[in-house]
Amino acid sequence: MLKMTAPRVNFYTGLSRRRFLQSLVGASAFASVAGLNAQGNPRRIDVHHHFQAPGAANTGLQWWTPKHSLEMMDQYGISLAMISNPGVSTAAYDGTVKGNEAARRSNEYGAKLVSENPKRFGLFAAIPMNNTDGALKEIEYALDTLKADGFQIGSSTIDKWPGDPQYLPIFQELHRRKATVFIHPFVNKCCKTLIPGIPESVVEYDFDTTRSITSMLYNGTLSSCPDLRVIVNHSGAAVPALAGRIKDRVPGAQTSNFGTPKTNTDGINAKIPKGVFYELRKLYYECAHAAYPFPIGALMKLVPSTQLLFGTDYPAEPMESTVDHLPENELPPDIQRAMNRENAERLFPRLKNA
Numbered sequence: 002m003l004k005m006t007a008p009r010v011n012f013y014t015g016l017s018r019r020r021f022l023q024s025l026v027g028a029s030a031f032a033s034v035a036g037l038n039a040q041g042n043p044r045r046i047d048v049h050h051h052f053q054a055p056g057a058a059n060t061g062l063q064w065w066t067p068k069h070s071l072e073m074m075d076q077y078g079i080s081l082a083m084i085s086n087p088g089v090s091t092a093a094y095d096g097t098v099k100g101n102e103a104a105r106r107s108n109e110y111g112a113k114l115v116s117e118n119p120k121r122f123g124l125f126a127a128i129p130m131n132n133t134d135g136a137l138k139e140i141e142y143a144l145d146t147l148k149a150d151g152f153q154i155g156s157s158t159i160d161k162w163p164g165d166p167q168y169l170p171i172f173q174e175l176h177r178r179k180a181t182v183f184i185h186p187f188v189n190k191c192c193k194t195l196i197p198g199i200p201e202s203v204v205e206y207d208f209d210t211t212r213s214i215t216s217m218l219y220n221g222t223l224s225s226c227p228d229l230r231v232i233v234n235h236s237g238a239a240v241p242a243l244a245g246r247i248k249d250r251v252p253g254a255q256t257s258n259f260g261t262p263k264t265n266t267d268g269i270n271a272k273i274p275k276g277v278f279y280e281l282r283k284l285y286y287e288c289a290h291a292a293y294p295f296p297i298g299a300l301m302k303l304v305p306s307t308q309l310l311f312g313t314d315y316p317a318e319p320m321e322s323t324v325d326h327l328p329e330n331e332l333p334p335d336i337q338r339a340m341n342r343e344n345a346e347r348l349f350p351r352l353k354n355a
């Protein structure tokens with residue numbers, strides 16, 4: 002991990018990690034955490050946090066147990082984590098009944114973890130995207146029976162992106178249910194092992210996420226489902242940096258590349274009647290492993306602070322890779338509170354007391 006200039010300072014106590022741990026000595030962990038609450042524990046809500054289901058594909062994270070998450074959450078002032086299992090996506094997206102069953106098993110296991118820790122975990126359920134009937138059934142089951150807080154889908158679905166017309170009935174149902182959907186990175190089969198020596202996690206996750214949002218934008222999924230609440234991963238991946246270029250290339254909105262003055266500067270066409278920036282500014286963006294001043298700076302130029310959420314991508318990423326870098330942004334306290342917790346409380350009202 003690249004270290005920036007900041008020391009390992011705890012975001013909410015201002016103590017180095019060592020001093021923070023020393024401060025816990027002599028008191029029970031519970032009392033210390035309770036004390037932190039009084040001193041301004043941010044009680045963060047982490048919307049990018051993963052669980053591992055038994056028998057799942059080898060993701061390299063089999064060491065994980067819920068206890069690992071709970072201990073790290075206590076250490077970093079996180080009161081609740083929305084857990085998701087992107088590790089099931091490949092199995093769940095095969096379009097067969099088996100794929101539906103893989104999503105169901107994962108969702109039921111996630112719901113069990115939530116029921117065992119209802120004040121610490123919430124669930125983003127998986128959807129078998131390539132089996133429309135199975136997807137619609139899973140949405141109903143996850144919301145009505147498992148009481149999921151929302152859904153996690155991949156930025157890709159093996160060989161398509163979410164704006165593909167095939168998925169519109171699924172998004173229309175999510176819109177009808179006013180559901181929250183977390184777009185998690187996935188690598189489309191176009192781009193696996195694209196550049197020798199550069200793992201997919203270096204840039205492909207972010208480029209695929211950017212393709213995913215552009216696909217939902219250009220195909221009219223975002224504008225036709227205005228009650229859908231979408232969370233974009235990793236501070237928007239490349240979306241904030243490319244937003245202007247995405248706007249200027251909207252089909253039918255562009256008057257000319259070559260000298261003719263533009264009359265349509267908002268990227269408006271029949272599928273984006275309110276313009277590109279309007280749609281991008283409605284999305285939510287979580288900051289996992291993208292809390293450096295560069296992505297946060299670009300993101301905050303694009304969206305109001307009401308759209309910022311906290312995330313860690315734990316256990317795939319160490320929490321330090323987010324939390325240690327947030328202070329470098331020198332955000333005002335009201336924006337820190339909004340990002341850490343208050344915006345998520347508006348998305349998920351049941352968390353008000355969590």
Ligand SMILES: [Zn+2]
Nearest residue numbers: 049185314317
């Ligand atoms: Zn993740």
